Amino acid sequence: MDLYYLPGSAPCRSVLLCGKALGLDFNLKTLDLMAGEHLKPEFLKINYQHCIPTLVDNGFALWESRAILAYLVEKYGKDDSLYPKDPQKRYFVNQKLYFDMGTLYQRFADYYYPVLFAKAPYNPEAYKKMEEAVGFLNTALEGKTYAAGDNLTIADLALVATISTYDGFKFDFSKYPNVAKWYETCKKIPGYEVNQKGVDEFVEKFGPLLPK
Numbered sequence: 001m002d003l004y005y006l007p008g009s010a011p012c013r014s015v016l017l018c019g020k021a022l023g024l025d026f027n028l029k030t031l032d033l034m035a036g037e038h039l040k041p042e043f044l045k046i047n048y049q050h051c052i053p054t055l056v057d058n059g060f061a062l063w064e065s066r067a068i069l070a071y072l073v074e075k076y077g078k079d080d081s082l083y084p085k086d087p088q089k090r091y092f093v094n095q096k097l098y099f100d101m102g103t104l105y106q107r108f109a110d111y112y113y114p115v116l117f118a119k120a121p122y123n124p125e126a127y128k129k130m131e132e133a134v135g136f137l138n139t140a141l142e143g144k145t146y147a148a149g150d151n152l153t154i155a156d157l158a159l160v161a162t163i164s165t166y167d168g169f170k171f172d173f174s175k176y177p178n179v180a181k182w183y184e185t186c187k188k189i190p191g192y193e194v195n196q197k198g199v200d201e202f203v204e205k206f207g208p209l210l211p212k
């Protein structure tokens, strides 16, 4: 399976974590977005939406990281524990995946991307929205070890890729003890180093571009 990716990208990191959880070996292909490699005709032929991660499984091209996670478990999981088939259990996983994409990660992007990529000033209101999103996760995690059930699921993999990105940019989790505790649990997931390595690379690359 070819995985077009960048180590620092949060959605790519969730797919790498899923590969570790399932014992899959990806043929890793880095795609330099800054150099516009994703806009070259040969990549557009694979993914007209030109985003990473993009996975090619025996000629079948997939993108949208959370959909990739679900596919990998359904196709290669020994059981359904990472993405339960039971409708209510699956609902909680999907709910958290959509929350991660539309709220938690989106609010990180809304705060940082204009500053990083358009030299806009920081918007304190957007920071409050990030805090609110982490607050939602904190409430969801009350009394729980994992984000969407009694065991690790792909919701945790997606969420930890995002939360570790917040962490890389020094988000203060002290007011969100349930998130802090869950985050420590996630750091013990086998293969977690692949995510940390990517966060470190992301911070090294983009941290210096942040105005003080």
Ligand SMILES: N[C@@H](CCC(=O)N[C@@H](CS)C(=O)NCC(=O)O)C(=O)O
Residues within 6 Å of the ligand: 009, 010, 011, 033, 038, 049, 050, 051, 052, 053, 063, 064, 065, 066, 101
């Ligand atoms: N919702 C998508 C987001 C993917 C995404 O935005 N990837 C970025 C890198 S982190 C990218 O490929 N940007 C280049 C582009 O979209 O042209 C997912 O979760 O896979």
